[in-house]
Structures are given as C-alpha cells and as structure tokens.
Amino acid sequence: MADKVTIADVARHAKVSRQTVSNVLNSPEVVREETRLRVQEAVQALGYRVSQAARQMRTGRSMLIASRIEPAQDDGINGFVFDRYLHGLTESAARAGYRVLLYTADDHDAELATFDDLLGVHEPDAFVLTSTDYGDPRTTRLLELGIPFVTFGRPWGVPPERRYPWVDVDGAAGTALATRYLLDAGHRRIGFLGWPGGSGVGDDRRAGWARALADAGAGPAEIAELDHRTDDGVPQGEAAAHALIDAGRPATALVCVSDSLALGALQAGRRIPVIGFDDTPVARAVGLTSVRQPITEVAASCVSILVRLLDGDARGRGAAGREREQNVGGRQDAGSGGSASPLREAPPEQVLHQPTLVRRQSA
Amino acid sequence: MADKVTIADVARHAKVSRQTVSNVLNSPEVVREETRLRVQEAVQALGYRVSQAARQMRTGRSMLIASRIEPAQDDGINGFVFDRYLHGLTESAARAGYRVLLYTADDHDAELATFDDLLGVHEPDAFVLTSTDYGDPRTTRLLELGIPFVTFGRPWGVPPERRYPWVDVDGAAGTALATRYLLDAGHRRIGFLGWPGGSGVGDDRRAGWARALADAGAGPAEIAELDHRTDDGVPQGEAAAHALIDAGRPATALVCVSDSLALGALQAGRRIPVIGFDDTPVARAVGLTSVRQPITEVAASCVSILVRLLDGDARGRGAAGREREQNVGGRQDAGSGGSASPLREAPPEQVLHQPTLVRRQSA
DNA sequence: TTGAAAGCGTTACCAG
DNA sequence: CTGGTAACGCTTTCAA
Numbered sequence: 025m026a027d028k029v030t031i032a033d034v035a036r037h038a039k040v041s042r043q044t045v046s047n048v049l050n051s052p053e054v055v056r057e058e059t060r061l062r063v064q065e066a067v068q069a070l071g072y073r074v075s076q077a078a079r080q081m082r083t084g085r086s087m088l089i090a091s092r093i094e095p096a097q098d099d100g101i102n103g104f105v106f107d108r109y110l111h112g113l114t115e116s117a118a119r120a121g122y123r124v125l126l127y128t129a130d131d132h133d134a135e136l137a138t139f140d141d142l143l144g145v146h147e148p149d150a151f152v153l154t155s156t157d158y159g160d161p162r163t164t165r166l167l168e169l170g171i172p173f174v175t176f177g178r179p180w181g182v183p184p185e186r187r188y189p190w191v192d193v194d195g196a197a198g199t200a201l202a203t204r205y206l207l208d209a210g211h212r213r214i215g216f217l218g219w220p221g222g223s224g225v226g227d228d229r230r231a232g233w234a235r236a237l238a239d240a241g242a243g244p245a246e247i248a249e250l251d252h253r254t255d256d257g258v259p260q261g262e263a264a265a266h267a268l269i270d271a272g273r274p275a276t277a278l279v280c281v282s283d284s285l286a287l288g289a290l291q292a293g294r295r296i297p298v299i300g301f302d303d304t305p306v307a308r309a310v311g312l313t314s315v316r317q318p319i320t321e322v323a324a325s326c327v328s329i330l331v332r333l334l335d336g337d338a339r340g341r342g343a344a345g346r347e348r349e350q351n352v353g354g355r356q357d358a359g360s361g362g363s364a365s366p367l368r369e370a371p372p373e374q375v376l377h378q379p380t381l382v383r384r385q386s387a
Numbered sequence: 388m389a390d391k392v393t394i395a396d397v398a399r400h401a402k403v404s405r406q407t408v409s410n411v412l413n414s415p416e417v418v419r420e421e422t423r424l425r426v427q428e429a430v431q432a433l434g435y436r437v438s439q440a441a442r443q444m445r446t447g448r449s450m451l452i453a454s455r456i457e458p459a460q461d462d463g464i465n466g467f468v469f470d471r472y473l474h475g476l477t478e479s480a481a482r483a484g485y486r487v488l489l490y491t492a493d494d495h496d497a498e499l500a501t502f503d504d505l506l507g508v509h510e511p512d513a514f515v516l517t518s519t520d521y522g523d524p525r526t527t528r529l530l531e532l533g534i535p536f537v538t539f540g541r542p543w544g545v546p547p548e549r550r551y552p553w554v555d556v557d558g559a560a561g562t563a564l565a566t567r568y569l570l571d572a573g574h575r576r577i578g579f580l581g582w583p584g585g586s587g588v589g590d591d592r593r594a595g596w597a598r599a600l601a602d603a604g605a606g607p608a609e610i611a612e613l614d615h616r617t618d619d620g621v622p623q624g625e626a627a628a629h630a631l632i633d634a635g636r637p638a639t640a641l642v643c644v645s646d647s648l649a650l651g652a653l654q655a656g657r658r659i660p661v662i663g664f665d666d667t668p669v670a671r672a673v674g675l676t677s678v679r680q681p682i683t684e685v686a687a688s689c690v691s692i693l694v695r696l697l698d699g700d701a702r703g704r705g706a707a708g709r710e711r712e713q714n715v716g717g718r719q720d721a722g723s724g725g726s727a728s729p730l731r732e733a734p735p736e737q738v739l740h741q742p743t744l745v746r747r748q749s750a
Numbered sequence: 751t752t753g754a755a756a757g758c759g760t761t762a763c764c765a766g
Numbered sequence: 767c768t769g770g771t772a773a774c775g776c777t778t779t780c781a782a
Binding site: 071073074075076077078080081086087088093094095096103104106107108110111114115118123124125126127128140141142144145146147258284287291304305306308309310 | 434435436437438439440441443444449450451456457458459466467469470471473474477478481486487488489490491503504505507508509510621647650654667668669671672673
Binding site for chain 3: 028030031032042043046050074075077078079080081082083
C-alpha cells in the first residue's frame with residue numbers, strides 16, 4: 025500500500041524543507057507553531073513514520089532496550105514473576121518510545137559474549153539486568169563499556185565506589201509485613217522457612233522476619249531456634265515445616281521465603297498459618313496468603329531510570345560521538361547560560377519498592 | 388574501546404576492497420578461498436560486526452521477529468507455557484541470526500495499530516502470533532500487508548482458502564494419551580473436566596478424550612454423561628470433580644483440560660487418579676500427572692518456517708523492493724536454468740507437534 | 751574475481 | 767526559519 029513515505033514526501037506535502045520536518049519531530053519548540061501544525065498534519069495525512077534504521081545511522085540510537093529472558097526454571101515459580109516483569113518492561117518502554125529486544129544466555133560468560141554481539145549488530149541503547157548476584161561480571165563489563173543499564177535487584181556485595189542504578193523490592197519489608205500480621209493475630213512463635221545463607225535475596229527476606237520478631241521481644245536464641253534453612257522446593261518445604269512444627273517448642277505459624285516452600289509447609293498437613301512469597305498462581309490456586317512484589321512498578325522504574333540516562337546522555341554511540349563517556353558521573357548541563365555549568369556528580373538512581381500482603385485462607 | 392570498526396577498516400586490514408568484504412559476508416562462494424580466508428581473519432582480528440542499521444537501509448531487512456508478550460494471566464495461554472515459548476523463540480531465532488522484538492497490546496484492535504507502528508518504525512521482518520481465536524483479524528491484516536508470519540495455534544474456523552502457516556500441539560492426542568493411560572490401568576469410567584464449548588483448544592482436547600473412550604467401547608450416552616464443562620479455575624475444578632464423582636454412576640478417574648481444573652479435582656479429596664494439562668509448576672509441586680506440550684520444539688518450528696519464508700522471499704520490503712508480493716503463493720525459483728521456472732503454489736507449512744505424558748503420583 | 755560509484759532516509763552543519 | 771550539502775555503513779550496479 026503506502027510505498028514507504030519519507031521525510032522528503034512530508035516536506036513536499038507541507039511545503040517546507042526537510043530540515044524543518046526533522047525539527048518538528050525532534051525539537052518541536054524551535055519551529056513556529058503555524059508551520060509545526062502544518063507539518064504535523066502532513067505527517068498524519070501521509071502516515072509518515074520515521075525510519076528507525078536511517079535515524080540510527082545518524083544518531084546512533086536504536087530505541088532498543090535489551091533484556092535477557094530467563095529459562096523457566098524447574099520450580100518455575102520464579103518464572104511467573106519474571107513474566108510479569110517482562111510484560112511491564114515492554115509496556116513501559118513502549119510508552120517512552122522504546123522497544124524491548126530479547127536475548128538468552130546460559131551463564132554469565134555467554135551473556136558477556138552476547139553483549140558484544142548485540143552491541144555490534146543491533147546496538148541496543150541500554151540493558152536491563154536481572155538476577156544479579158555476588159561479584160556479577162555483567163555490571164562491571166557494562167560499566168566499562170559505558171553502556172547505560174539498570175538492574176532489577178540490588179548490587180549485593182558490590183563496593184560502594186562501583187555503584188550503578190538499580191531497582192528492587194524490599195524483601196525484608198515484605199517478610200516483616202507477613203510476620204507482623206501473624207504477630208497481630210496473636211502468634212509468638214513464628215518460624216521462618218528460608219534458603220541457605222549466602223543468597224542476597226534470601227538473607228534479606230530472613231532479616232525482615234528476624235527484625236519483626238525482635239521488635240516483638242523475641243531474643244536471639246529464640247530467633248535462631250525458629251530459623252530453618254533449606255533449598256527451594258515443595259518437598260523441602262514439607263520436611264522443613266515438620267521439623268519446625270514437631271520441635272520441642274513448636275512454631276505456631278510460618279513465614280516462608282518462597283511460595284514453593286510455603287506450599288510444602290501447607291502440605292505438611294498441620295493447620296497452622298503459612299505465608300508465602302511472590303504471590304504466584306500456585307498461591308492463588310491453593311489459597312495461600314503471600315507477599316506480592318509490585319513488579320509492574322519495578323519495570324516502570326527501570327524504564328524511567330534508563331530514559332533519564334539516555335536523554336541526559338546526548339552522545340549517541342554510533343555515528344558522530346567518537347568519545348564514549350562513562351555513564352556514572354557524566355556531565356549534566358543544567359541548561360544554564362553560555363558558560364559551562366559546573367560538573368555535577370549525580371549519584372545513580374536507586375529505587376526500592378514496597379511489597380504488599382495478599383491475604384487468603386492460609387493465614 | 389574499539390571505535391566502531393566498519394567494513395572499510397576490514398578491507399584496509401585485509402588489503403582488499405570494501406566490496407570484497409561485503410561479498411565474503413553475504414555470498415562467500417563468489418570469492419576466492421585465499422582472499423576469503425584473509426578477509427575472515429581480518430574480521431576476527433578487528434572484531435568486526437555488521438551494522439544492522441546500515442544493512443537494513445540497503446536491504447530492508449531488520450532481522451527482527453516481533454512477538455506479543457501476553458500479560459501473565461490464569462486464562463489463555465498459561466503464563467508458564469508462554470514463558471517457555473518466548474524463551475524457545477528467542478533461542479531459535481538467535482541461532483538463525485534473528486532477534487525477538489516484544490510488544491504488548493490489550494486487544495486485537497490495539498494489536499492491529501501496533502502492527503502499523505512497528506512496521507513503520509522498526510520494520511520487523513516477521514511476526515509470530517499466539518492465542519489465535521475464531522475470526523482473528525490479525526492474521527487477515529498481516530496477510531493483506533504481505534508480512535510473513537506464523538501462528539502458534541491452529542486457525543480455528545478459518546476457511547480453507549485463507550490459509551497461513553501455523554504450528555501447534557495436538558491437544559486431542561494429549562488427552563487421548565492420558566485417557567488410554569487410565570484405560571490401561573483398568574479404569575472404564577473416566578470423566579473429563581473441560582471448558583465450555585466454543586474454544587478451539589478446549590474442544591480439541593475434549594475430542595481426544597472422547598475418541599479414546601469410544602475406541603474402548605464406550606457409547607455416546609456414557610461419554611456425554613462423563614463430560615463435564617466449566618470455566619477454568621481451581622474452585623471450579625473442585626466443584627466439577629465432586630459432581631462427577633458423586634454421580635449415580637461415579638467416574639473413577641479424571642482427565643482435565645488444564646492443570647488448574649486438575650488441581651481443584653485433586654483438592655476434592657477423593658483419591659481417584661487425576662491427569663492435568665500443561666505440566667505447569669503447580670503440577671510438579673503437587674505431584675500431578677500432566678500432559679506436557681513440547682514448547683521448545685513449537686518455537687523452533689515457528690522460527691524455521693519464518694526463516695524459510697524470509698529466505699525464499701528476496702524482495703526486501705524497505706528500500707529497493709517497491710512492489711510487495713503476497714506471501715501465500717509467492718514465487719519460488721527452484722534454481723533451474725535460465726528460463727523462468729514455473730510458478731509453484733506452495734501450501735503454507737503447518738506443523739503439529741505431539742505432546743507427552745509426565746507421570747507423577749496423582750495417576 | 752575485484753574496484754569505483756551511487757544511493758538508502760536521517761540528522762548535523764552551513765550560509766542565507 | 768529555509769535550503770543545500772555532507773555523512774552514517776552498508777549493498778548493489780556497473781566497469782575493469
């Protein structure tokens with residue numbers, strides 16, 4: 025049908041120069057209103073769309089945000105959260121004029137290689153990283169390359185001088201919420217089914233439970249007694265629940281680090297209250313009360329951080345901008361007059377979202 | 388670091404012309420082996436990557452496959468299945484040199500609008516559509532536009548003359564598999580928990596169960612008696628299971644159209660065998676026997692069909708190729724000599740994958 | 751087989 | 767604000 029309408033067609037139709045059309049598109053405020061309207065009308069009439077490929081050649085910006093899609097795990101429960109994240113990311117990105125480009129990688133090394141490939145070929149403007157862990161090589165690499173990125177997940181164990189922007193959910197606040205809920209219901213001996221120490225996320229969630237218990241007057245010894253650690257999984261949850269419930273001084277309620285463990289605890293058969301984490305379909309299916317992460321908001325924060333980074337960053341990696349500045353501590357001209365504005369060392373943005381408790385029959 | 392190495396750099400390094408480099412990349416067989424090796428060495432040494440943007444300007448091909456990411460919901464394609472699909476698609480696409488571009492849309496109209504937007508701006512080479520339903524307007528539109536696409540899901544209710552390529556899983560075979568498994572275990576009265584009629588997927592799965600039962604000698608009346616229909620959901624499954632089990636002549640085993648319904652049936656408390664559909668994490672968690680769809684293979688088929696379509700289709704939508712031919716019935720030159728080979732009306736490819744039964748405690 | 755030139759649609763830079 | 771020109775990196779056409 026419409027045979028690829030170019031900017032020249034629009035210019036002809038609106039009786040202006042190509043440059044003016046470009047201006048209307050990129051910096052509308054510089055064009056007189058009358059002209060601008062005429063051009064916009066022509067754009068509408070002709071159904072003009074900027075060719076991303078051509079634009080990218082000039083500006084070096086692809087309007088692409090790359091994100092890894094993780095394989096659905098065997099426990100799969102995490103997959104649900106990830107799915108919501110990806111959907112939210114795609115939606116928020118679209119609102120800001122960006123699209124999400126997917127890639128896979130089996131491990132960190134493969135992902136580093138994919139970075140090179142992607143950056144060479146499709147040249148995404150930014151990355152969103154998920155499942156960051158201790159000493160994650162990916163952030164270091166992107167920092168070196170000067171490619172804007174955010175992580176969904178805090179930089180566990182990263183030294184303060186090597187900071188980067190991140191978005192996360194306050195897991196400790198979530199378990200604290202759950203614990204306080206049980207405390208309010210009259211429980212005192214509230215056990216915690218958690219993962220083995222060493223996982224940032226798991227330790228964080230345990231800390232929230234421990235804090236709430238301590239706030240309620242529990243001593244360190246009692247807390248240690250109620251703290252059970254095991255690998256993730258339903259059978260593991262069942263076994264762990266038995267251990268805590270059948271103890272000399274049994275737990276009367278349980279907070280769990282995941283819905284998998286919580287489901288196992290539920291299957292242990294005792295009728296004590298159980299609260300899970302992530303509000304997965306499983307939870308909904310079996311009526312499990314669970315802590316819900318505001319994933320859509322997380323995704324939106326990721327995008328808005330990236331957009332701010334990309335807009336404040338006029339360089340344009342591809343064509344013109346030869347020099348590549350570091351992302352952190354980049355210049356930020358505040359629009360002051362002629363003289364150079366003083367450099368401002370803006371700290372990377374960090375957003376911590378608060379989870380909520382979804383109450384169902386299990387507690 | 389490496390300041391955007393171009394094809395000219397490679398040419399200089401290998402002491403050949405730019406053109407020769409381009410040839411090595413695009414049609415290696417046309418260049419002498421010695422030269423080719425030297426060029427490839429230079430590519431390696433310099434870490435050259437073709438710029439997709441530049442290539443796209445000339446060829447009109449973006450090497451992008453667009454797919455909608457559905458919001459994680461309980462209905463429609465199960466979130467878990469969808470996740471595996473997307474992951475498989477990304478992986479297969481990467482192997483073929485393509486990347487997956489995500490988009491969202493709340494309904495069909497919004498999706499049609501997104502088609503225009505996407506095709507105007509990022510110009511994906513093809514689409515993969517999921518969750519196709521009766522009278523789906525999306526396939527019609529893409530057919531009109533002449534954009535290559537495949538659907539994951541058969542064209543339910545589409546007239547034969549308006550065919551397009553699709554990939555699907557044989558749901559009827561899956562439920563038949565499950566039913567025969569129960570028959571072999573000695574069961575005769577095997578109930579089916581299905582969705583209300585009118586959904587292609589649901590009807591298909593019911594048909595497989597009914598066929599297996601009929602093959603085993605059950606009469607139409609008995610089959611109707613054992614056929615229970617309800618909306619998807621765990622509570623619905625529980626209620627439906629009760630209805631079938633507490634009937635005058637009770638069912639002694641159940642085949643279900645989804646894991647949700649199966650989970651409900653399990654919760655109904657009777658200890659009769661239950662088989663679900665989709666092998667979701669829930670199934671694994673509670674030990675539910677379930678029919679598993681070979682999603683990775685589905686995704687791979689989607690990609691290979693698209694690749695075949697795109698490679699056989701030399702046009703290149705963007706720059707050069709003005710005319711846009713219809714996808715269906717396109718020319719396919721079989722490499723015969725000088726004279727024009729006869730037009731061959733190649734029927735769109737259609738692949739039906741077979742599911743498997745994952746046995747667990749529930750049956 | 752190889753080399754030179756043109757052109758894809760944009761944006762950036764210039765003088766008017 | 768307009769118009770002209772250059773450039774981005776690549777593929778294609780045409781000559782050598």
